[in-house]
Amino acid sequence: MKFLRMKPGHGEVLIAEGDVEVREDEERLVDEFRRQLDAGMWAAVPLSGRGRRTAQLARSFDEVPRDAERVIFFPRAAGG
């Protein structure tokens, strides 16, 4: 599983990577996930299916599907 973060002036940046089946990796990913949300990010998991594609917003690491390949973090929405 890869954690990507959108960044102004750069595009996405790989911030963490690991195998959720490996305990140490999972703990690292959970910590990083929490850190990103604490920093004001939203997390989304792009879902690929046949035809229409969607994303799933995750408010905690538990909501991220175990087989997700990537989680994209982006700044939380604000009224413009």
Next chain:
Amino acid sequence: MLLALAATALVAIALLWEAAAPRLVEAIERRRARRKLVPTADYDPGRERRAEARARQLLRSCVNEEEWAMYRDLGFVRVWGTQSERPGGHEAAAGTPYAYLIYPHKPILAYLPQTGRLLNEYCVAFPDETRPYGSARLPDSDDVLAKWMALTGDERRLIETANLHLPGRQLDPRQVRRDLWRLRQWERERARAAVAAT
């Protein structure tokens, strides 16, 4: 003789030093002050272009082929609405399908595809206050992807976060109607090409 010349040279150097020293010290201080200036992230068009190229690749990898082609060809993405109530509480529009147009760094526009009626503008932004290169603004395609993920992931949450306005506040309704016409033409053309390919 040599002694006299050496003494004269020493006096000359001392006098020159007296005259030049203040200027030299000032120049050194000025140079130090310049180096102490807070570094500003200058606008770098090359960096912005590379960021946008990366963002386009990421967007392409997330949306489906039609949405990607729409963005590439028309500059916006249409996302169908999924709430049972129409956005903005439009009673007259209840029960009919509605959709959003996502433009980079512009409000999201809700409309009725069947009639072309414009419903609302939703002003929303994704500012990154860490400002890594001096700007809080995501690349265009990242902004579109953020809106797309937020809309398809939790439409209600995004709509509730956004500032609601009537159409025409930031997006020119004539331009939007023209975009909707372009979208219909584009879809017809794709349908024709798909039939021809079979």
